[in-house]
Amino acid sequence: MKIPFNRPGLHGRELEYIQDAIKRGKLAGDGHYTSLSNALIVDYTGAQSALLTHSATAALEMAAILLDLGPEDEVIMPSYTFVSTANAVVLRGATPVFVDIRRDTLNIDPEKIEAAVTSKTKAIFVVHYAGVICDMKAIQAIADRHDxxxxxxxxxALLSEQDGKKAGSFGAMAAFSFHETKNIISGEGGALSISDPRFIERAEIIREKGTNRKQFFRGAVDKYTWVDLGSSYLPSELTASFLFAQLEIAKDLTKNRLAAWDRYHTILATYEADGVIERPTVLPQGQTHNAHMYQILLSTPELRENFIAGMKAQGVITPFHYVPLHSAPAGKRFGRSEGDMSVTDDISARLVRLPMFAGVDAEQDEIIEITCSVLDTL
Known part of the structure; x- marks a missing residue:
């Protein structure tokens, strides 16, 4: 393929920091670059604490443990999300309850949440799709009413904002990904940010295999031992050093992505006006996304397949996105749906994503030319 959907690369001092991490003689987790990365994530999110993990999946699993989820509990979430959102709940024996999304933001619909609340509901897992923050004011109001x-x-959603608050500072906890397909990358990697101080100390224990090792190194206890549930959630210092190099230029990388997003949006306006596609909704004042992706909706599933095939024939990869979890075999086995899922089903059948990665602007002329030529044939 001439142009992939994603192309990870070096954009800062990644190699320099990896070499420095090796020279420092500590490659296991929680070293120099882990500490620096944690501090930047706190700065970028406004959370009280942040802990690097080896993936966002790990961060979600930690959150599920911190919530003490068990077989009698339910967690409300959108069906239109990656499997990790639900797996974290299912691994604790709890039940994910899937609800529909909004047509404008593709985020969980607050109006659908309240109808899904039962005596078993313990939490709401929201997903900031494409870096667009959910309607957190409405969602938090529901959460407060039902404890x-x-x-x-x-x-x-790293660096996205809503009404002066940053993604990662709205809920009690938040999971971030630094997978190679995200805005800021380390190959594999993630973080758990924590805004509710009740969870900070226990999160450190869970992340350290259930031991109070971090307290020991701070001098808070004279020895460390097994005190709680936990697992090995730390990334290595090699991963952290690569990540820190990207985190320190995260705002510049985001600015470049936003410029590419705006260019796609401007060029494709004509096709939306002609009814060929639907573009992403432009956010109202007070909300900003991070240009994580640029997605379009074709008018029918058949036209989407034709578009993907036409782009591939000219060397450009444009994948669709999630198969809704409520319709997946494991979703039917481990979870349940509440209410109508028509928006989720419709969006998932028509959505396609255009290439978006750091440096995509160097190839965007060609991408746009091919995109327009394929759309002209539909």
Missing amino acids: LIVVEDAAQ
Whole structure:
């Protein structure tokens, strides 16, 4: 393929920091670059604490443990999300309850949440799709009425904002991803940010295999031992050093992505006006996304397949996105749906994503030319 959907690359001091990490003689987790990365994530999110993990999946699993989820509990979430959002709940024996999304933002619909609340509901897992923050004011109001905890699956949303607050600071906890397909990358990687101080100390224990090792190194205890549930959620210092190099230029990388997003949006306006596609909704004042992706909706599933095939024939990869979890075999086995899922089903059948990665602007002329030529044939 001439142009992939994603192309990970070096954009800062990644190699320099990896070499420095090796020279420092500590490659296991929680070293120099882990500490620096944690601090930047706190700065970028406004959370009280942040802990690097080896993936956003790990961060979500930690959140599920921190919530003490069990077989009698339910967690409300969108069906239109990656499997990790639900797996974290299912691994604790709890039940994911899927609800529909909004047509404008493709985020969980607050109006559908309240109808899904039962005596078993313990939390709401929201997903900031494409870096667009959910309607957190409405969601938090529902959570407060029913004494529920909100967890943000902010895997795609680093540096997005809403009403002066940053993704990762709305819920009690938030999971971020630094997978190679995200805006800021380390190959594999993630973080759990924590805004509710009740969870900070226990999160450190869970992340350290259930031991109070971090307290020991701070001098708070004279020895460390097994004190709680936990697992090995730390990334290595090699991963952290690569990540820190990207985190320190995260605002510049985001600015470049936003410029590419705006260019796609401007060029494709004509096709939306002609009814060929639907473009992403432009956010109102006070909200900003991070240009994690640029997605379009074709008018029918058949036209989407024709578009994907036409782009591939000219060397450009444009994948669709999630198969809704409520319709997946494991979703039917482990979860349940509440209410109509028509928006989720419709969007998932028509959505396609254009290439978006750091440096995509160098190839965007060609991408746009091919995109327009394929759309002209539909």
